[in-house]
Amino acid sequence: MTGDQDDRLRIGRRIQRLRAERGLTQRALAEPAYTAAYVSTLESGKARPSETALRYLAERLGVSAEQLETGRPPHLATGLRLRLTDARQTLHTGEAADATAQFTELAAEAQRHGLADEQADALVGLGDCALEAGELDQAIGHFRAAEELLRQAPLPLRVPALRGRAVAHLLAGDLRYSCYLLESAIDQLNADGLPDPQALLLLYSAVIAPYLDLGAHQRAAQAAELALALAPQVDDPAAVARLHRSVARTLLAGGRAAEADASLARAQELYQQLRIRTELAHCHWMRGYLRAQNGDLPAAERELRTARRILADRQAALYTQQIDVELADVLRRSGRSTQAAALLADLLGSLHPQRGAVHAGAAHRLLGLIAEERGAHAEAEQHYRTALELLQQAGATADLADLCRLLGDLLRRTGRPEEALDVYRSGLGHQAAPGTTTLGPAPAAPPL
Template sequence: MAERDDPETIGRRVQRLRTERGLTQKQLAEPAYTPAYISTVEAGRVRASEPALRHIAERLGIAYEELLTGRPAHLATGLRLRLTDAQRTLATGDAEAAAEQYAALLAEAEEHGLVGEQAAALLGLGECALERGDLTTGRRHFERSEECLRDAPLTSRVPALRGRAVSHYLAGELRYACYLLETTLDELNRSGLHDPDALLLLYASAIGPYMDMGAHARAAQAAEFALALAPQVGDPALVARMHRSVARTLIAEGRIAEADASLAKAAEMYRQLQIRTELSNCHWMRGYLYVQNGELERAEGELREALAMLSEQRAALYSSQVAVELADVLHRRGKSQEAAGLLRGVLGDIGPERGAVHSAGAHRLLGIIAEDARDTEAAEEHYVRALSLLERAGAAGDLADLCRLLGDLLRRTGRVEAALDAYRTGLGHRTAPGTTTLGPAPAQPPL
């Protein structure tokens, strides 16, 4: 039995369509039914049979399904095709145009009560908001998408849950992002919902926050699970995203060649799929890899390419984060003035509620540059601001690095006890290659 509205709703629809077409009840009824029967159908006093409704639909010149539901024939199919077009627009990096497409699709899906299409449009709007760096709006869209699917299986809600976790991660709320991903994984595994796509998406998304928190064993395990699931996943874009995430655990384990190969594989997939946003992220991660391996010239080239692509796509938050990492490379290559200018230009786009870890990285770099210029007061101010941001986010690897820098500065200015406190704080956080936002892991503090 096809989905259908209640008799009163169908009756009102029949009466409206009949009137619009200038038909009498007798004309609509003949030759198989009576005007009296049409009158009872329009009044909603009878649940019309399928043959009767098919007769009425034919006389009115509309599809049987449209008469039952009020939705134009093939509406859902058309909306899904247009959702794919919007997704393609977003993939090319034009988040604003994609958001307009998704908003129009959402309005249409809401008008016709198409819940699945509403959820998909809201998911797309959330992804567009993340691209633009509007984390609060993105989170709100993801929450609404989840709400649309509250009666659907958990696997259907995973993309929206993952989007919400990413919005918290980008805001510097690492622990809560991990909590969301872990509880969803636990529920999927406990209930036996072994959906490879959903599991791969969650495990790959957990790697970044785990690494920033210093939970290297968990990140490595998530990467191992993701790699094992990949052969069962049919979506090449999802597999490519997984390879990009796994590369970070390989860097931390010193497996540079494998990490580079993983990123090259992901980049090739994105080129074939013409997904520019993710391709720019591959350039970003390769730049990070080359920094960790001491290849600063190659790192600068990759990060400049990523920054150009993201700026062209008007991805404000991501381009600001790449700019911070590029500034680190420029400083290491003796271009401190250019680095400082780049950092001052992006600090307004990132902060405690938006890209907290990279905001701390910017203050850390400005502190180092100030120290080089013998401005210890400004350097200390930047280090303290960075420390506050990192403690709030719980970014362990970056905290260890910063505590060493702050401790060294305090020791040089004669504040030995304060320096010891900073060193002790840093020693409470493990740091290793590939676990800090910027550059290679620092040496242990000289206690």
């Protein structure tokens, strides 16, 4: 049976059911404009009513023409949109589990009524909930399903789902694939003549993090500049706040700490107004990192513990574990290596190549430093080599050169100069082309 035949049968059954519910005969429904035979033909699915007939029959049956044609209650899409906004607000300010339940119900309801756009939005919401919980495979599945529903829609409408999937791959440690997804979308938007400012802002803000982890600082800075140029055209304060948080990372990587702090302050102010708790925690997290880089370890610890408390309350397990790695570094530098080692040991089973690979590498690097400080050279070497393997798999070039230096120094001090030279050479290779990656050409700038 073809889709058109299915539609005719559904409309016919709907007319028959509504007519019976109202106690009307076919003649009573049809006259004076039509005949009972015509209504019979419609109810049997042998014909499809014209637009004029549909409006006439709908008025006689006391429903809207859309409801008679589709079976959807009046204003259903508008109601679903309002409830999607409520679910998003629950995710921002309430419990993620409650938001998951809301999005699940909305996705099922939208699917039941054939509302693909609303179903896709609900699936993106479910993906965001799964991201917060650290369930990366679930998140990728939800985002993929949303993209599939919107496969015929213009690319700007698919960008939130695509961006979510790229973030999930980034958190899993697949940096290059995350970049590929985002760069491909940027290029396609510009090539198709669809430089939608909000879509591009989402993409440029998202691509900064994998660029920095890959060591592509020049590309990250360019993406930040382009995103800042787009910001005045975007009326979504959450997207603008996310932009300022991402830009702060590029400023910090460029040694511009004061400007990074100012950018974080702008992001934090917006997140406080919007009451987006998870993103607010990320601002505290970054400020903790910034304070640590400036040597203010007490302030760094305060910021990191504030971020950790918010995320732990949110049950955002993966983000909490990643903060613990940063906190362990502050503890070690504050002379509390035993406490730092205990914190890191608890994380090693949770962070692995498919879940937070970059932070897993950072945890092993710190454990190597702690082991080396107490003279456990074999243990330190094992941690350094594990960290190298994790970061190489992820493509996190930005940290590999420093790690090679640490391992080379250890090998040299323990009487293995030839091995040390090999490791140093590997580290120099990672430093050979700062600001570049093995990716293709950088995406073209949009016509601003």
